[in-house]
Each structure stands twice: as structure tokens, then as C-alpha cells.
Amino acid sequence: MGLINRAKQPRIVFILSILTSIFWCLGQLINVYYFTIIGVVFEILWFPMIALLIILPILSLIFFVKENLNLKSPYFYSFLIILSTILFMLLKN
Structure with a gap:
């Protein structure tokens, strides 16, 4: 058996895509450095x-x-989620 169960692998990739998308969209839409702790978490996770x-x-x-x-x-x-996130980041600026 591998590190990740084959049945759970698509779900894990999908959830990671959603979390990555949320992270980058929130980073583009709000000022993450307004609150110090949020800025620290953002800097650790970028x-x-x-x-x-x-x-x-x-x-x-x-x-x-x-x-x-x-x-x-x-x-x-x-x-599609990751592709739309990349396009959002490129076209937002």
C-alpha cells in the first residue's frame, strides 16, 4: 500500500486545490499585513x-x-480551479 490510499488521492488533490485557491485569492483581495498574526501566517505559507x-x-x-x-x-x-486561480492572479494586477 502506498503512502496515500488510491481512493482518497483525488479528494486530497481537490481539497489542496481549493485551499491553494482560497489562499491566493484572499491574498490578492485583502490586506494580509493589516493584522500582524495574519501577515506572519501568510509569510510562512507563501x-x-x-x-x-x-x-x-x-x-x-x-x-x-x-x-x-x-x-x-x-x-x-x-x-480548472488552479487554472482559474492563476488567471485571476495574472489579470488582477
Whole structure:
């Protein structure tokens, strides 16, 4: 048995995509440095979130193709969430 159960893997990738999206959208929409503790948490988490922003779409796309391009796959929706987050970040500025 692997590190992550095969049945839970799509759910984990999907939840990580949602959390990454929420993190970056909130970082763009609100002033995270207004409250010191929120700014500290943001500064601690920004590097892992950048890594997830790069790794998750690649991982989702690979698993989506492995599932024979099933549109009901959580990997497909994970890819769409991360892609929309990246587009939001690029077009917001």
C-alpha cells in the first residue's frame, strides 16, 4: 500500500486545490499585513503555496489523462480551479 490510499488521492488533490485557491485569492483581495498574526501566517505559507500552485496543475493533468479524460474526475475540476486561480492572479494586477 502506498503512502496515500488510491481512493482518497483525488479528494486530497481537490481539497489542496481549493485551499491553494482560497489562499491566493484572499491574498490578492485583502490586506494580509493589516493584522500582524495574519501577515506572519501568510509569510510562512507563501512558499509552500507557490509550490502547490506549480505542482497541482501538472499532477492533476497527469492523473486526469490517466483516467482517460473522464470529465467527472476530481482531477479535472482541480485543474480548472488552479487554472482559474492563476488567471485571476495574472489579470488582477
